Amino acid sequence: MSFSEIVLPNMGFGMEEGRVLSWLKQPGDAVRKGEPVAEIESDKANVELEALADGVLDAILVAADQVVTVGTVLARIRTGEAVAEPAAPALASAQPVSAPDESERAQRISPVAARLAKEHGIDLTSLQSSSADGRITREDVEAVISFQASNGKSTPAGKVLTAPAVRKLARDHHIDLTQVTGTGKEGRIRREDVQALLGAPPFVIAQPIPTVRATQTAAVVPPVTPSPEPVSISQDGRTEIPISMMRQTIARRLSQSAQDSPHFFTTAELDFTDAAALLPKGIGLNTLICHLVIQTLLAQPDLNATYENGHLYHYDHVHLALAVALPNGLMTPVLRRADDYSLSGLGDRIRDLIERTRASKLKPDELSGGTFTVSNLGVVKQVDRFTAIINPPQVGILAVGTAKPRPMVINGGLHIRTTAHLTLSADHRIVDGMVAARFLEAFDNQLQAFKG
Numbered sequence: 001m002s003f004s005e006i007v008l009p010n011m012g013f014g015m016e017e018g019r020v021l022s023w024l025k026q027p028g029d030a031v032r033k034g035e036p037v038a039e040i041e042s043d044k045a046n047v048e049l050e051a052l053a054d055g056v057l058d059a060i061l062v063a064a065d066q067v068v069t070v071g072t073v074l075a076r077i078r079t080g081e082a083v084a085e086p087a088a089p090a091l092a093s094a095q096p097v098s099a100p101d102e103s104e105r106a107q108r109i110s111p112v113a114a115r116l117a118k119e120h121g122i123d124l125t126s127l128q129s130s131s132a133d134g135r136i137t138r139e140d141v142e143a144v145i146s147f148q149a150s151n152g153k154s155t156p157a158g159k160v161l162t163a164p165a166v167r168k169l170a171r172d173h174h175i176d177l178t179q180v181t182g183t184g185k186e187g188r189i190r191r192e193d194v195q196a197l198l199g200a201p202p203f204v205i206a207q208p209i210p211t212v213r214a215t216q217t218a219a220v221v222p223p224v225t226p227s228p229e230p231v232s233i234s235q236d237g238r239t240e241i242p243i244s245m246m247r248q249t250i251a252r253r254l255s256q257s258a259q260d261s262p263h264f265f266t267t268a269e270l271d272f273t274d275a276a277a278l279l280p281k282g283i284g285l286n287t288l289i290c291h292l293v294i295q296t297l298l299a300q301p302d303l304n305a306t307y308e309n310g311h312l313y314h315y316d317h318v319h320l321a322l323a324v325a326l327p328n329g330l331m332t333p334v335l336r337r338a339d340d341y342s343l344s345g346l347g348d349r350i351r352d353l354i355e356r357t358r359a360s361k362l363k364p365d366e367l368s369g370g371t372f373t374v375s376n377l378g379v380v381k382q383v384d385r386f387t388a389i390i391n392p393p394q395v396g397i398l399a400v401g402t403a404k405p406r407p408m409v410i411n412g413g414l415h416i417r418t419t420a421h422l423t424l425s426a427d428h429r430i431v432d433g434m435v436a437a438r439f440l441e442a443f444d445n446q447l448q449a450f451k452g
Helices: 102-106 113-119 137-150 164-172 189-198 245-260 273-277 287-299 343-358 435-449
Strands: 002-007 019-021 036-041 047-050 055-060 067-069 073-079 265-269 303-307 311-314 320-322 324-326 328-331 372-376 397-402 404-410 413-427
Touching: 036 073, 113 137, 113 397, 164 189, 245 328, 265 435, 273 287, 273 413, 273 435, 287 320, 287 343, 287 372, 287 397, 320 343, 324 343, 413 435
Parallel strands: 320 372, 372 397
Antiparallel strands: 002 073, 019 036, 019 067, 036 047, 055 073, 265 413, 303 311, 324 328, 397 413, 404 413
16 A cells, blocks of 8 residues: 655745645545645645545545645545546437536536535536536536625625735734625725724725736736725824835845845847737737747747756756736736647646636645746836746746837838837856847747748
């Protein structure tokens, strides 16, 4: 008999500990490789922890609602056990098809959806699936929850809706969230609800939200949100604003990068006019830029690398990280083996990754392991160019400004072309200036050769 251990993974950004939110499987349950078995909370996101092998859940070693350090063994899967295969679909016949029994229906309901439905008292037998295969997912149940909330139905007693950072704030101050009244949508507990119990002023400094007209599709910057509620105000008018755990983690990581990595910046203005006109419907400049970055990294492997503890590593595949702005911080989810996708496939995967990042539905392996990062602020038309700080242990990051009409001299004549400024930040310990310049040259060659 052999066992496969389920451990708390390092989900990036210097994570040291995490919390088991809930178990989706119980001892004795059959599990399949890739199937969610638990929900884990870090300072940055909630993620579903997947089984790494087929078998039977042998034992749960860390109960729900416990905080443990990275690397802790959470449970064991007994491998080598027979796991029942789903029944093969029956051939069509003239006889009427009977309704599925309970076991068959259970196979078409995801564990997360079943748990959410139970917590909110939702009858799954009357729920319609939105997926092509008829499987009821978390999204289907959440849609019902939102509908009920909009019609005045409250969340069941004992169910706490809040963000990971708010849970940690309450935990740090020994506050029972089940006793806190949430003032957010659907009774969600906001940071200010917890801070009110800590003596914070019961008001928020309002700030206008500027309207930004997007110039690129699939951009990664969301609308600007108001600042957090102040935690104290002094006689001289100085206001203290709380710093979220996500913001503190970002500050620590980027300070380390700026101190340890001598940054070298190289900027080029590139002409996107012809390539933009050849883009298939539904594919935006952000996807095109990521596609060209991938192709360039395959040709320039010096920048598809990480530098860790004095050791340099090059990679056969491009694990592309995307800077995604959130209302309370920034995340860089990773699209693994991005070089495996076509242009259209890449667009679909990028949209999916960004959506799940903002919905806190990333998988653990999507939170770390990137080999190069793209940071695109092109959605803000006033940003012509900027420099970005390298995301360690990577050795390069590409900052993309807005693409818009600009004057350009071609063959002695003045033309108006759609251009964008791209700035490569490279770790000068590993990458020389000419290597950085050649990267932008290779990117431009890929751009001008693009045929759609």
